[in-house]
Amino acid sequence: MKKYDLSEKAILVGVNINNRDDFELSMQELFSLAVACNLKVVGRIDQNLRSVQPQYYVGTGKVDEIRLEIECHDADVVIINHEITPSQLRNLERALQIKVLDRTQLILEIFEQRARTREAKLQVEAAQLKYLLPRLIGSYDALGRQSGGVGTYNKGVGEKKLELDRRRVEHKIVELNRELDALSLERQTQRNKRMTSSLPSIALVGYTNAGKSTLLNAMVECYSKNESKKVFEKDMLFATLETSVRQIRLPDRKVFTLSDTVGFVSELPHDLIKAFRATLDEVKEADLLLHVIDYSNPNYKNQMQVTLDTLKEIGAEHVPLLNVYNKTEKTKHVFPEITGESVYISAKNRIGIEELVSCIKARAFKDYVECMMKVPYDEGKFLAYLNENAMILSSTYEEEWALIKLECHKMDFEQFHQYVVES
Numbered sequence: 001m002k003k004y005d006l007s008e009k010a011i012l013v014g015v016n017i018n019n020r021d022d023f024e025l026s027m028q029e030l031f032s033l034a035v036a037c038n039l040k041v042v043g044r045i046d047q048n049l050r051s052v053q054p055q056y057y058v059g060t061g062k063v064d065e066i067r068l069e070i071e072c073h074d075a076d077v078v079i080i081n082h083e084i085t086p087s088q089l090r091n092l093e094r095a096l097q098i099k100v101l102d103r104t105q106l107i108l109e110i111f112e113q114r115a116r117t118r119e120a121k122l123q124v125e126a127a128q129l130k131y132l133l134p135r136l137i138g139s140y141d142a143l144g145r146q147s148g149g150v151g152t153y154n155k156g157v158g159e160k161k162l163e164l165d166r167r168r169v170e171h172k173i174v175e176l177n178r179e180l181d182a183l184s185l186e187r188q189t190q191r192n193k194r195m196t197s198s199l200p201s202i203a204l205v206g207y208t209n210a211g212k213s214t215l216l217n218a219m220v221e222c223y224s225k226n227e228s229k230k231v232f233e234k235d236m237l238f239a240t241l242e243t244s245v246r247q248i249r250l251p252d253r254k255v256f257t258l259s260d261t262v263g264f265v266s267e268l269p270h271d272l273i274k275a276f277r278a279t280l281d282e283v284k285e286a287d288l289l290l291h292v293i294d295y296s297n298p299n300y301k302n303q304m305q306v307t308l309d310t311l312k313e314i315g316a317e318h319v320p321l322l323n324v325y326n327k328t329e330k331t332k333h334v335f336p337e338i339t340g341e342s343v344y345i346s347a348k349n350r351i352g353i354e355e356l357v358s359c360i361k362a363r364a365f366k367d368y369v370e371c372m373m374k375v376p377y378d379e380g381k382f383l384a385y386l387n388e389n390a391m392i393l394s395s396t397y398e399e400e401w402a403l404i405k406l407e408c409h410k411m412d413f414e415q416f417h418q419y420v421v422e423s
């Protein structure tokens with residue numbers, strides 16, 4: 001697919017159906033998506049309609065207006081604020097004589113530009129091909145159906161080529177999915193390894209640009225010796241595409257894993273969500289989700305709903321959720337504050353991190369018990385296990401055994417009950 005650079009000029013086109021109050025915000029978001037795709041936005045055309053028009057998405061008169069706008073700015077691409085049908089795309093490209101991208105394609109483009117790991121690249125490619133499949137026909141219009149004729153053996157050149165290509169694309173999708181399944185299995189093995197170490201796993205989820213990566217970095221800065229473990233954060237939609245997992249060790253030696261994940265956006269292409277299912281398994285299998293919200297965004301409520309809907313779509317609606325209202329310093333809300341299932345913080349200014357941690361502890365470590373164990377020195381393996389899997393609070397060494405005050409998972413407590421001297 002064609003790449004874009006800042007020298008390419010884009011015109012945004014949006015239909016406001018029935019005067020939606022969030023129309024302006026959604027056009028602003030389209031602007032940010034275009035910028036994230038490295039395009040320079042030079043113009044914008046809106047139209048109020050009761051429903052989108054079947055032929056061109058906009059009304060016929062608007063098509064002329066868009067054409068004028070293109071000429072006026074010497075634009076290279078038109079971006080539509082919806083997913084349009086294959087025939088609307090074809091009609092618009094023919095009428096305007098330039099490239100037309102819809103919202104879905106734009107998001108796919110951004111993902112393609114950002115994908116770094118093999119898995120992310122394959123996931124994006126699979127989603128792109130699925131998007132392409134019903135749209136293949138447009139590219140072969142020029143070849144036409146010259147031969148006309150009767151029966152399938154007498155198809156036009158264009159049709160035959162199209163069928164061949166369609167089969168090739170379908171085959172490629174199957175191949176990609178096979179490779180993705182293999183990678184997903186690998187990921188599952190890694191996750192299983194992590195899970196047997198019984199550390200609680202916590203995942204950051206939320207709308208794109210809410211501050212998930214900034215919060216992960218804040219936690220790493222506060223609770224990890226190794227600052228090189230920081231991840232990429234930026235004021236740009238879809239800064240993060242790959243899941244990163246970090247170990248966080250709290251001062252009381254409680255340890256958990258924290259994963260940063262890809263952000264969500266309204267109308268995130270369905271195939272893209274499906275393609276990213278392996279990466280998002282991290283979310284589905286977490287013990288706790290931190291729903292990071294850009295509280296300073298006037299559209300934050302809508303964004304929260306999009307996140308909840310997307311979580312449902314990936315099958316993660318059962319995982320306990322803590323609302324983390326971020327960027328609170330930009331609002332009038334007094335913070336840091338904890339209320340019920342919500343905590344108000346500023347990840348960038350590292351304010352409210354301790355409050356957040358206390359909320360995490362109350363939820364992720366509720367199955368932990370404090371006890372005293374007496375472990376003979378010849379049980380070296382068990383001591384090593386405790387070091388790895390329990391929070392050692394203090395230890396005293398006597399002649400034949402160590403007396404260890406610790407906090408461990410309820411399951412470990414029951415399994416190793418013979419060592420417990422006090423609880």
Ligand SMILES: Nc1nc2c(ncn2[C@@H]2O[C@H](COP(=O)(O)OP(=O)(O)OP(=O)(O)O)[C@@H](O)[C@H]2O)c(=O)[nH]1
Pocket residue numbers: 206207208209210211212213214215232233234235236237238239240241261262263264326327328329330345346347348349
């Ligand atoms: N004012 C303010 N800005 C913040 C805060 N937290 C994060 N940001 C900014 O918000 C922007 C996005 O932050 P990221 O951490 O990259 O957001 P993200 O949720 O990881 O975004 P994606 O990876 O794109 O989904 C950056 O410019 C951050 O500096 C905050 O508490 N206050």
Ligand SMILES: [Mg+2]
Pocket residue numbers: 212213214232233239240260261
């Ligand atoms: Mg991020």
